[in-house]
Amino acid sequence: MGLRQVAALEQDVAAWMGARGMLELRGLTRRFGATVAVDHVDLDVPAGQMVGIIGRSGAGKSTLLRMINRLETPSSGQILSGGRDVTALEGRGLREWRRDCAMVFQQFNLVQRLDVLTNVLIGRLAWQRGWRSLMVLVGARFTAEERAMALAALDRFGLAETALQRAETLSGGQQQRVALCRALLQQPRLVLADEPIASLDPRNAQLVMDALRDVNRRDGLTVLVNLHHLDTARQYCDRIVAMQAGKVVFDGTPAALTPERVRAVYGITEQEFAAEAEARRRAAEPAPATLAVA
């Protein structure tokens, strides 16, 4: 098959996905005992969109993303992708769905004692078949192409020279970009980022958000990102979904989320919302190095 044909096929697939909806949530609900963390959420996300999900602490943002990746089991409702129901997948099917919707976590979730390159190559685990998967399991033997892919991804975000360092030696911002590289190695269609910048300083937060947007624009990946800051959501996302007590209380363009609307939805001003977010960021931040030494 020629390159042109591949491109044409990809376009067909993209059009089809777009038509059927990259992601459709139907009455998605998750209960933890008496609390309803996510309450009948309906959401249609077309392919290629960058969606920011905002909400105060406990609104159900994390639970929503974790359910989509199936790290959390829905209590009721459906998750569809391209018209296919993925709510009840198991085994191989579930692993392939998880591969297709890469997660990025607030705490990066890298293997601290493994080198950066291997951490990125973890994105390839779900692709291994037959005797290759045995080679990988026993000796972490990935193919030369896969290693080249990982290095190219690292290079894209300026991390190539850290490839052989242990993940634990990297700063938070670097670790989050390594996590994004791992996500890209999955060759996913969706990226689900759960507060990816909540434990980063403003400069690193910007680097990571730029990287996410780049992944959305250049690679055409659909991105769902949980965010604390309304400003960040407005700046980077095509669409903002606001949650409160498990429900979607706003769904529209950044321009439509006016300060009045924020007030109507959350009962607090935008300044108060930002202050709350900042307080949470500080709480999540690791203790300053000077304290650790003392």
Place this chain on the structure above:
Amino acid sequence: MEGSLAFWMYRLDSWAWLLFETANMAALATLAGAGAALLLAFPAARNLGAGRVLNPLARRLLEAMRTVPEIVFALIFVWAFGVGPLAGILAIAVHTAGACGKLFAESIENTGLGAWAGVRSAGGSWTQACRFAILPQVAPSLLSYALLRFEINLRSASVIGFVGAGGIGEELYKVIAFNYYEEISAILLLVILAVFAIDLLSERLRHRVIGGMQ
């Protein structure tokens, strides 16, 4: 000449060989036991969700292996495989698997699950997550436990020969049975020296492993 050191240690060459055999028994038993422990520790750990059948099964199996005394296993294996080192090695290996498996599982339970979620969310299988998210984090402590176990097993291997499981222990049993007091004291001294030497060596190695990995 009677009374001289040469007379006392007149069978040093064969005893040295038997001691070497005992050390090999201990090393092999530690390797096999720690290997089995590694395989059982992941399903036995409470935090990895190995399932309602596999988890209790692995836990009970480890319990059984470490609660039955080595000497009982040795007698069973001598009966099954005949007199010789194989019975001794198996007996010590089974007990090592039980004891190390518990410690390994506890190590795993004390590991954070962030990396685990990372691998699982990327579509990694349960086995792949054990290998890539957990093993690298616990490897230093597991290695340290296994080396400590090697020191213990050397002592066990010397004693377990009493029931015909080979090595220096069997020889010791014989000379005790015949009341050869010089031989008894000579062999005991050799065993003590050997255990002492290996203790020192393995402790050095252990500290190197822990230190080098931090």
